[in-house]
Amino acid sequence: xxxxxxxxxxxxxxxxxxxxxxxxxxxxxxxxxxxxxxxxxxxxxxxxxxxxxxxxxxxxxxxxxxxxxxxxxxxxxxxxxxxxxxxxxxxxxxxxxxx
Numbered sequence: 001x002x003x004x005x006x007x008x009x010x011x012x013x014x015x016x017x018x019x020x021x022x023x024x025x026x027x028x029x030x031x032x033x034x035x036x037x038x039x040x041x042x043x044x045x046x047x048x049x050x051x052x053x054x055x056x057x058x059x060x061x062x063x064x065x066x067x068x069x070x071x072x073x074x075x076x077x078x079x080x081x082x083x084x085x086x087x088x089x090x091x092x093x094x095x096x097x098x099x
Contacts, residue, residue: 006055006085007054007083007085008050008051009058009083010082011062013048013075016074017047018046020069020071021072022069023039023047023096025071027039027094030061030094031093035053035058036090036091038096038097039096052086
């Protein structure tokens with residue numbers, strides 16, 4: 001993959017997103033879109049992580065995190081911050097981080 005027009009963004013998803021395979025579905029969707037990064041549960045009951053990849057694919061994933069999630073999840077909102085253009089991907093894959 002070329003190192004142009006790559007975005008990195010941090011995210012946090014609020015709602016019923018733990019215990020509903022949210023991380024597994026997030027990982028599968030990110031890999032389908034060709035994104036790299038990570039996802040993990042937080043002690044606050046949210047799911048957080050980082051996405052990196054082409055801007056259009058990051059936007060697709062942001063929409064998925066806002067509206068779709070895993071079949072059993074109930075998303076209240078998704079917040080995105082620290083969006084920046086990066087020269088090269090900083091992760092080699094998209095992984096589920098176990099706390």
